Amino acid sequence: MKRFFLAVSFAAAVISASCAKKEVSTATTAPAQAERRSEGYKIGVILPLTGKYSVYGNSTLHGIECAVGIFSPCSGLINAELIIKDDAGDPLKSEAAVDELMNFDRVNLIIGPLSSSSVEAAANKAVTYGVPLISLSQKEGIAKIGDNIFSVALTAESQVNALVDWAVNKKKLKTFAIIYPTTVYGETYKELYREAVEKAQAKIVFSEGYGESTLDFGSIFRKEHKKFDACFIPDSYRAVGYISATMAAEGIKGVQLMGINRWNNPELIDRGGETLQGAVFVDGFFDGGSSPTVSNFVSVFNQAYGINPTVLESQSFDAAKLAAKAMQLSGGAHAADIKNSLAALPAVEGSTGDISFDSNREAIKRLFFLTVKEENIMELESANN
Numbered sequence: 001m002k003r004f005f006l007a008v009s010f011a012a013a014v015i016s017a018s019c020a021k022k023e024v025s026t027a028t029t030a031p032a033q034a035e036r037r038s039e040g041y042k043i044g045v046i047l048p049l050t051g052k053y054s055v056y057g058n059s060t061l062h063g064i065e066c067a068v069g070i071f072s073p074c075s076g077l078i079n080a081e082l083i084i085k086d087d088a089g090d091p092l093k094s095e096a097a098v099d100e101l102m103n104f105d106r107v108n109l110i111i112g113p114l115s116s117s118s119v120e121a122a123a124n125k126a127v128t129y130g131v132p133l134i135s136l137s138q139k140e141g142i143a144k145i146g147d148n149i150f151s152v153a154l155t156a157e158s159q160v161n162a163l164v165d166w167a168v169n170k171k172k173l174k175t176f177a178i179i180y181p182t183t184v185y186g187e188t189y190k191e192l193y194r195e196a197v198e199k200a201q202a203k204i205v206f207s208e209g210y211g212e213s214t215l216d217f218g219s220i221f222r223k224e225h226k227k228f229d230a231c232f233i234p235d236s237y238r239a240v241g242y243i244s245a246t247m248a249a250e251g252i253k254g255v256q257l258m259g260i261n262r263w264n265n266p267e268l269i270d271r272g273g274e275t276l277q278g279a280v281f282v283d284g285f286f287d288g289g290s291s292p293t294v295s296n297f298v299s300v301f302n303q304a305y306g307i308n309p310t311v312l313e314s315q316s317f318d319a320a321k322l323a324a325k326a327m328q329l330s331g332g333a334h335a336a337d338i339k340n341s342l343a344a345l346p347a348v349e350g351s352t353g354d355i356s357f358d359s360n361r362e363a364i365k366r367l368f369f370l371t372v373k374e375e376n377i378m379e380l381e382s383a384n385n
Helices: 002-016 054-068 091-103 116-129 156-170 184-199 218-222 237-249 267-276 292-305 311-330 335-343
Strands: 041-047 080-086 133-135 149-151 175-181 203-210 230-233 256-259 280-283 354-357 368-373 376-379
Touching (some): 041 054, 041 311, 054 080, 054 311, 080 091, 156 184, 156 230, 156 256, 156 280, 175 184, 184 203, 230 237, 237 256, 267 368, 267 376, 311 354
Parallel strands (some): 133 149, 175 203, 230 256
Antiparallel strands (some): 280 368, 368 376
16 A cells, blocks of 8 residues: 555646646655756656556656656666656547647657557657657557657567577477467467467467456366477466466376466465466566666665565666666757667666667567466576576
8 A cells, every 4th residue: 555655646746746847746755855956858758647557657657766866865877857747548648748748848858658558649749759759568569660769668579589488498398388368468479479489490289268257267178188398378367377277187287387477476376376386487577686786776766665666667767777878878959869879879777787779679678587486486597596
């Protein structure tokens, strides 16, 4: 409840300030605010600070704040002014936010939006202005909209490619299965997985979908008695527990279970128990990460906000770090110079280690391989020590 209260309180403060270029007041429950000095660097931010995505939007905002040093002991590369717009996850509002940031606030870089429903609209509008926009949405292919659109989000493609590479090249697994929800989300993962497995010269021998109301997962495995080395389940921790228990009940053993960042929840173990021991999944952030960079980020963020960061704060922190470095190197006066600087950036230290952009303007950053060991979720490397 503490996290939700802080987020909503700060959102109210931001909105009451009309997202203007002045100092933003905070509620008494928020951390003490550092003085907002500006060297002419202005960063536009578009997030859902109200509406059904507001909790996620405010969590994301905290990561950006920390990266530019708004709250001690967070510190930033430059003295940047955040100009914050609330799009409530609405495409029309996100378009309007870009217009306001460009025509009234005169920013030269935008971070956001977060929701997949609004990011495409904002990106298309940003292209018309030629302003660099760093997307925080997991929507696939957003950077392809224009050469001024960048993305730091954890995508379905990056997760699938990392998992298949690990399974084929490190574990030497050869036959694969996929059990997926028959939704747009699930179908996307199915196709990406199929392409990655075939590219790795391995083979999918079993592929089956299920509906949202499916209760009898056993019928899926009774249709065909195929044997496979690994099974990929691109769904939430809730569904995974049912499926893994069903596989055990059907006598399917010795199979490497693999999953996505939606598995990363403490309830995963409660739901799957012994049937998920040794399962492997990936995420863009893990607050129990063993590296000094992760430990330092978690410590600093916790001191500032009283909570540990999640992948939302991690990726927005990284976006703001990249933005600040590009503005610092280019001088920050012209959007075109900042865009070119972003594209050519050397590695910048982010929340999990070095981060930069590839030739497609997608983030090159560390993925965490996580596993279930006894009653804990931990990094795979740590589990294998």
